[in-house]
Amino acid sequence: MAPAITLAADAPTLSAANTGFMLICSALVLIMTPGLAFFYGGMVRVKSTLNMLMMSFISMGIVTILWVLYGFSLAFGTDSGSIIGWSSDYVGLSGIGITQLWDGYTIPIYVFAVFQLMFAIITPALISGAVADRVKFTGWALFVALWATVVYFPVAHWVWGAGGWAFELGVIDFAGGTAVHINAGAAALGVILVIGKRVGFKRDPMRPHSLPLVMLGAGLLWFGWFGFNAGSWLGNDDGVGALMFINTQIATAAAMLAWLAYEKIRHGAFTTLGAASGAVAGLVAITPSGGAVSPLGAIAVGVVAGLLCAMAVGLKYKFGYDDSLDVVGVHLVGGVVGSLLIGFLATGGGQSDVAGLFYGGGLDQFWKQCAGVFAVLAYSLVASAVLAFLIDKTIGMRVSEDDEIAGIDQAEHAETAYDFSGGGGGASFSAAPSPAPGTPAKKVDA
Template sequence: MPPGILTLAADKATLSPANTGFMLICSALVMVMTPGLAFFYGGMVRVKSVLNMLMMSFISLGIVTILWVLYGFGLAFGTDQGGFIGWDGHFAGLSGIGLTELWGATTIPVYVFAVFQLMFAIITPALISGALADRVKFTAWALFIALWVTVVYFPVAHWVWGEGGWLFELKVIDFAGGTAVHINAGAAALGVLLVVGKRIGFKKDPMRPHSLPLVMLGAGLLWFGWFGFNAGSWLGNDDGIGAVAFVNTQVATAAAMLGWLAYEKLRHGSFTTLGAASGAVAGLVAITPACGAVSPLGAIAVGAIAGVLCAMAVNLKYKFGYDDSLDVIGVHLVGGVAGSLLIGLFATGGVQSDAKGLFYGGGFEQLGRQAIGVVSVLLYSLVVSYVLAKAIDLVMGFRIGEDEEVAGIDQAAHAETAYDFTGAGGGTVGRLSEALTKKVNA
């Protein structure tokens, strides 16, 4: 949510059926992003890991929903407690909230705001999972989600969006989650990777995506859902700012996809479907914090810059030797940092706030604020995520056994396989299909 959102509406706001309906639709759109992410990640892994990758996203829908109702909403958006965390007893269990009680000075009910923000809380830990494909215990991952959202996501959401949060009061601009969602998840992924280590065969065995159609489907669902993610973050559209965020989301995503593909063509000689999907996601990530601060022309610049930077960044794992399986660090961390900092250059001062970037006569003030937000969230998430992962590893082990990893985590963790080729005919066809399945799973 952008700084100052709670003070923009009239002091005696009344419930708006139009804004309420709009926000419920946006909440549903953001919910669809988590299954979309599951497909996006699921298509990028090998056959033997598809179900596990899907489940690592889907389990977040269960765990985070319950924790959000019990105490998460209160910690993130309750009355400020020293700038670091919030709390309101009547938010616990969502049991003390009136049916028509409005959120602050907005025109939507508290329940609607709570469910919209819940969808953000769900997808953020799911983003981390892409860095850990093929090799972590499902029970350890589920425990990590519960601990991580409690001690990392809920506090950071309060810093950035909760009235009284220290980054909120500093006027760091994060329209819909560049710091709270993407930098937060990307830094956490790096912290966990330092504990979990590399996949068996990293940089030796082929680990190509098994289904690029699934990747494209997931990217399309993410793009679709992201309109709710960004446009809904103004909590209504009485003043047209939500519409600007919608337009900027489309524009930046298109520019990022083209930027990634252009870099890919120059560097590798081909326009790939994986590059198109990854470039689109990079643009969505980068415009998330900036979509209410820049013009459509600024959105083109943000998207194009992020597309090229993220395309370059995904190769860093081979140089530095960290096994970020599905490029969470290269896309979400780098894209989130780029989008957050570019606000300090391209903010027009004429959309969500009067804060201007360097290129619009604002000097370095907003850029400095953005840098503080980036660094503080990055370091906090990195360090705490590392500590949590290390503790889990010491207590129960975070990683599956070597034999299970080689054989396939789907069978080991879920006793299932994504595809059953052996049932597609008998005789020679069946035997060939079975042999192919074994070869792909190897």
């Protein structure tokens, strides 16, 4: 009788289903950046609308090219010292076969690369909301290029790259609580501490000019976020992606309701801006935690994030930093909340067998989460402030005071978002400032 032959475990083979799923998820993540542009664009005054849209759109151009040239290699190449990656085959994406699979998965490397590209695009775009109304477009474009290179690519390697220190430590970040939201939120704080406040901050009314646009943007973000979160499992074979999908919906709904409840108690009204902001806070908080918690845990994540983020957005008036569209209050605070709650709410039955304190796992995972959260926060805060300072001292980061007052759209883009001079509509446009909150509208005779 011939001796028995022990075969090695079958190597993964390309899955058409997983490949198609991931391509759809990549497109969903991409649509989040235009959604963010609308969300932010509706929150600013009329004279800044186009600039706000362009600050998101330019990231789609700049980061794509950098990702192809060297970004993917820095983030997901062979580890060097647990800090950064590098693989010459990934430079220019030129040494990759079209059917070559990503490490241990059933999707091509190209599919993984394009999915991760969409994360790299939206992360610097998130920062733009903090600096609305006052940044030169050239300065912003240079900041995006430098920030992606110096901050995002290394941090993505720490968190998701094989060999990255946070990855090896066991920090759980399913889809970007640290690498995306804390990273962007801390960067936003660093930049605004350097460039200063808008003209008229805490004096002039700076209300959103189009709440329907805000709601449209929030809806696109919510829609695209299913690809952002569920797609991060890189397949759909074992139910974890489905858990993340349903937890995304649950936490978002819970956070929106919690924010609205806080708003009603604190300010006496349910606002559309509050509904949109609460939904985004829930999306942010469930991003790192949704693969580790149960649906009931997702409700808890959403409620805590909705309440704490609603409270946090007012801190800028107390401490005097001008975070124009509450990037710090929503993305930094929401990312911290979602990341740290893993240490309490992880069930051990989702993406891994790691259990949090409430499920008998002690505080070990909580301390790991703290290490990841505060390391990313500190690095991004300091590095982003340094980059903003260097740009400001060279080509300049801020527009002139006259241009800021007159309108950054006209000064930077030679365009306006709306044409108020068209004939036949009967409407006229006045450049007079908006009344202060609470001032009754004047009656206009017919």
